[in-house]
Amino acid sequence: MATPIEDEFELIATYFAPLALGYDGALGLEDDAALVDLPPGERLVATCDALVAGVHFLPDDPADLIARKALRVNLSDLASMGARPLVYLLNLILPRDTEAEWVADFAAGLATDQAEFGVHLAGGDTVASDGPLTIAITALGSVVRGSELRRAGARAGDVLYVSGQVGDAALGLLVLQEELEGPSAEACADLVARYRLPRPRLALGARLVGLAHAAIDVSDGLVADAGHVCDASGLGAVLNGPDLPLSPAARRLVAADPSWLARLAAGGDDYELLFAVAEADAESVADLAGELDLPLSPIGRLVEGRSVRLLDAAGAEVEVGKGGWGHFRERPA
Ligand code: ADP
Ligand code: MG
DSSP: OOOBOOOHHHHIIIIIHHHHTTOGGGGGGOSSSOOOOOOTTEEEEEEEEEEEBTTTBOTTSOHHHHHHHHHHHHHHHHHHTTOEEEEEEEEEEEETTOBHHHHHHHHHHHHHHHHHHTOEEEEEEEEEESSOOEEEEEEEEEEETTOOOOSTTOOTTOEEEEESOSSHHHHHHHHHTTOOOSSOHHHHHHHHHHHHSOOOOHHHHHHHTTTOSEEEEOSSOHHHHHHHHHHHHTOEEEEEGGGSOOOHHHHHHHHHOTTHHHHHHHOOOOOOEEEEEOGGGHHHHHHHHHHHTOOEEEEEEEESSSOEEEEOTTSOEEOOTTOSOOTTTOOOO
16 A cells, blocks of 8 residues: 655654653644753753665665664664663655655654663654655763763773674675675574664663773774774774674684675674773673673773774784775765
């Protein structure tokens, strides 16, 4: 069935207002703006990320997964600040021929993740355009004043940790582009899921407050994002290639062809947290990993200097190139 959209008011009332139920500051999406309360002593944390059809997702990707990724990448930014998510605002720029069924699936995806992450829709805007489908979500969270995690603050000698596994999302994108050979069909499905449905590390971010000196979420690529922490902290870093936490599929690729290491270290979209902790706190990190049932792997160190160097098993430097995605540098296929 393909139902044309009458007007945006119908969309808001039918599909979006239900997502605001349970947050009274949303005013049922019936006023001009939302009201957001903050607990005393807390500060608002605000972040916005846009996804554009043809750049961040393929136009015929499932609408519910597009919605969930759009929300999750924003929640990941809140996680990296150590913030607790409150609400989000949704800006939808829809091609004129968008069907109501697409919006229904999109809203269903949001409902699923709202339940999982404890957030509500509090407002937004809906417009039609002749351009590509674009989704911009603004997520609002809160953090106790002064306890926010920043990119700046890492110290020389700190250990760099990363959560989960890195490189899988980049491999998932290669699977979708039909450019990856080797992994089984089942492994490929897992990799695609890692690309389409990142897991914002909110519980980890909250627990890193008071423990990590600096943190960032890995969206541009491990090496590029380590570089962002280094730049903000006025330091350099040495990453040990063999210590990177890789999935079995990624590990097999590196074993067959060591040049994969650099590609995995440059790949983005993992949305894991990369954070710097004093060496003396290694045990606390290990305890936290057990508590959250999430691998937290030491992968290198902050050092004096300004460069990020990735070393292979023999201690030789691996060339990673620019080490990440740049919107004005690369052209989407
Ligand atoms: P305006 O004329 O100021 O643009 P709108 O008619 O766009 O007002 O919005 C009316 C209400 O609907 C507002 O509360 C707004 O936040 C909400 N709204 C509009 N689009 C969305 C959306 N995509 N998601 C959530 N809320 C929305
Ligand atoms: Mg509007």
